[in-house]
Amino acid sequence: MKIAIFASGNGTNFEVLAKQFQKRELAGELKLLFCDHPDAYVIQRAKKFNIPVETFTVKSCGEKRLYEEKIAHILIENQIDFIILAGYMRVIGQPILAKYEGCIVNLHPAYLPEYPGLxxxxxxxxxxxxxxxxxxxYIDSGVDSGPIIAQEHVAILPDDTVETLEKRVHDCEHRLYPATLKKILQNRCDK
Incomplete structure (x- = not known):
């Protein structure tokens, strides 16, 4: 099974997952990083793991539909079977959903349905x-509204700042996401 990760920023979740793919702790082959910000640090992380990168913006494509069609073409060209969103800050549209419905997983830093979006x-x-x-x-056509696979609470402590809370949320992400993906990907590879 061939996997693509979509990311938009720093890429800490990407790096956690790339290490696990490299160690074969996650089933499948990480074939591609797609990033919608050509200057994002996640691209440097991908290069460190020798993961091919595709990067372009909606603006460079002229409109969202053309942007998504271009991504869908790249995914098909690379024979991608499954998409992992790791800090990808765009809503997935129909050109991708039509081909990959039920095969796109997202990580969200909240206990949904509370606080969807940014x-x-x-x-x-x-x-x-x-x-x-x-x-x-799983991703659907809404904003953080797809079927929930796994959740974990993170306490907000009386002496927390946004920064300390964010660190604990990211620590939770770095545990929960790989553990959940391990089950999903193994089940798909076993079929």
Missing amino acids: HSIERAFADHKKQTGVTVH
Whole structure:
């Protein structure tokens, strides 16, 4: 099974997953990183693992539909079977969903259905919640609305700052995402 990871930023989750693919702790072959920000640090992380990178923007394609069609073409060309979103900050549209429905998994830094979309950690902190969390879910056409696969709560402590909370959320992501993907990918490879 051939895997693509989509990311938009620093790429800490990408690196955690790339290491596990390299050690064969995750089933399948990590074939491609797609990044929608040509200057994102995740590209450097991919180069460190010798993972091929595709990167371009909606603007460079002229519009979102053409951007998504170009991505879909690259995925098909690379015979990608499964997509992992790891900090990819765009909603997946029909050109990709039509081909990969049920084969795209996302990691979200909140205990969905609370705080879908952007700035989830900051919003939970600002609302003085006692906890937030991490959710792994399948992608559908909505914003963080697809079927939930796994979740874990992360306490918001009285002396937390956004930065300390964010670190604990990321630590949880780095545990929960690989463990969940391990089960999903192994099940798909066993079929």
